[in-house]
Amino acid sequence: MSESNLLVQTRASLPLDPTLITPLLHRPGVLDRRARIHTTLSKDPLFNKSVKAHLSYHQSQLRSLRIARALLNLKTSEKWSEEDWIEAIRQQDDPMGISLHQDAFVAVLKSQGSDAQWAHWKPLVEAGKVTGCYAQTELAHGSNVAGLETRATLFKDGKEWKFRVETPRTESVKWWIGGLGHLANHALVQAQLWIDGECKGPHLFVVPVRDIENHRPLPGVVVGNIGPKAYGGFSATDNGYLGLKDVTIPVDFMLSRYAGITPEGGYKAAKHSKLSYGSMVALRAGIPEAVGWVLAKGVTTAVRYCLVRRQFGGSMGPQGVLEGETAVVDYASVKFRLVPLLARTYATILTGRAFFDAYKAMLADLMKGETGGLGEIHTASTALKVCVTEDCVAGLEEARRACGGHGFSAHAGFGQWWANIVPSQTYEGDNYVLPQQITRHLLKTLAALHKNASHPLTPSTAYLRNITNRLWSSQRSPVITPSSWLKPEHQLAALQKRSVTLLLNLAAKLKAGKPWNAVTYDCHTLARAHAELYICTSFRSTVSALPDGQVKDFLTKLVNxxxxxxxxxxxxxxxxxxxxxxxxxxxxxxxxxxKLVEGVTREEMVLGTDAFGFQDWELGVLGREDGGVYGGLWEEVRSEERGREAEEARQVWLSGRDGKAKL
Ligand SMILES: Cc1cc2nc3c(=O)[nH]c(=O)nc-3n(C[C@H](O)[C@H](O)[C@H](O)COP(=O)(O)OP(=O)(O)OC[C@H]3O[C@@H](n4cnc5c(N)ncnc54)[C@H](O)[C@@H]3O)c2cc1C
Structure with a gap:
């Protein structure tokens, strides 16, 4: 066996079959569906991902539109189910306008629109006639949703009630809206509802922005693309702007599952102020699992490549080829980066999965008008979002660096994954704004516990009950020997102590007279501590529930x-x-x-990453399952297309010799 095949060699002696772990990570049927959809898409060169890294921003935008159109056509011709359709979009491995159409426009229309409204829009959406986006953020306001200036004013036109929708000044133009730049012909606009000179706060309105037939902007609408984004990320998403002047829409274009307008033109408030909020958490609730899978790609790539890559420690063989070099995975400085990343990936995916299931259960209750579970889901989704997005962004970069120079090649995959995931720290709530909501919730719970020690607590805040025990503040960790740190109760007690201590410190600062603004940085630290405790608790409880055996033993090692x-x-x-x-x-x-990290074998690292179930087409060249990294990179640079580019470059260079450089 050649040295470069250490990956294959290692795979031959795995301690257990990775496919025993795979079903714990994926929902039933996902991998079969993935393979089936991939077979369909791979017949069309349009879906060939290898071209992506070579495209300009504008070319990426056009490719994204072609793909959206092709997917809509395939949806009909292949009779795809909704799950198939969503999978086909996800396989593009890029956020695109059509992803926002599905995840933000359709999802919100369905959950915030009344049944009658959804019945109206559904056939238009399914026929591909209506494409949409979610337009909340404005040029001058994003985080402060209550401060949005776009307004929808109710007025009577003859016998009919209508809304006049407008963005009164440049600062209130909608901005950053994914899918609006080129794709969408409708926007779900967050606008202040004005009735009889009174502002009722932000509500959602369906606003047609482009003509369904000729796709030109409708009267009163100024719409376009905001241009390239940082690090080349989101290059396939047409983030756009939207100015509205005297645009008129029918009264039933205001989404009214919860709040609405009476036939007399009065305002019908939602029964519960938080009702509409529940379904808006949907995108955020899906983030942990989604970013966990991006990190899984990075870790799989790094583990595989670091088994193939060798540096130092060898000697020159008789044919002038180095032999016996050290595989870089065996350097502690590499292993101590990759093993915790592997464990973090499992923690993120499994916690994300369990959390999304809890979210769906809460949403079902909410649809029945039961709001009891909302506070817990809101706080947990917010804390998790902050923690996992930061950790996955940092983790991907860690994995890239573990791959040395080739990690920086676009063919490795890290660049695109990282650039696309970086803004997750900003969208769906900025990571330094959201923690203030978590902190307020924890402070409120703290105050309630001070008043009443048996105040009911939710699962994620149950640990706060500790503060009602007078002896607790002076309690010390009971750990005596190093191995006691492997006891779950000692690990979790320490994490709980940290979170409560940070909360009490923050409360003390406020009590001492510091203004809220002065503790906003502490809020972030506290939110992370709360989320880290949540993840460690959830990861542990998922793995503890497994039947005894090798799978459980392996995953317990990762939990520890x-x-x-x-x-x-x-x-x-x-x-x-x-x-x-x-x-x-x-x-x-x-x-x-x-000791734990040192004890993880190469075989366990391959086991853990193979269990993710990636196929080669989902990863870059460095992540190839067969370890054929060097051959793969060589093929990439020697392709016909690169040859044509080289010829073009040669001509450009020579053509400038006469002193008249041409553009
Ligand atoms: C790639 C991408 C895609 C997007 N897609 C969409 C979309 O499809 N639809 C849509 O409507 N929007 C979209 N957005 C907009 C996004 O939701 C907002 O940019 C995001 O919510 C952050 O708000 P902001 O831009 O107002 O940031 P700001 O709030 O202006 O943040 C600026 C700085 O101020 C700090 N800050 C702000 N308020 C406070 C406070 N109260 N306390 C302490 N610090 C504070 C922040 O931490 C940050 O450091 C997208 C953004 C990006 C980057």
């Missing part, structure tokens, strides 16, 4: 690595400062963590 990594890398200073652990316990924590 992830939890101890969280303790070592983000909690130690807080725990030492609080006096919860002493320096000896801190040292033993690091010691047991190091």
């Amino acid at each position: 690595i992830h939890t101890l990594h969280t303790l070592v890398h983000s909690s130690l200073s807080d725990l030492l400062e609080a006096g919860y652990i002493n320096p000896t316990q801190s040292r033993s924590l690091k010691e047991v963590y190091e």
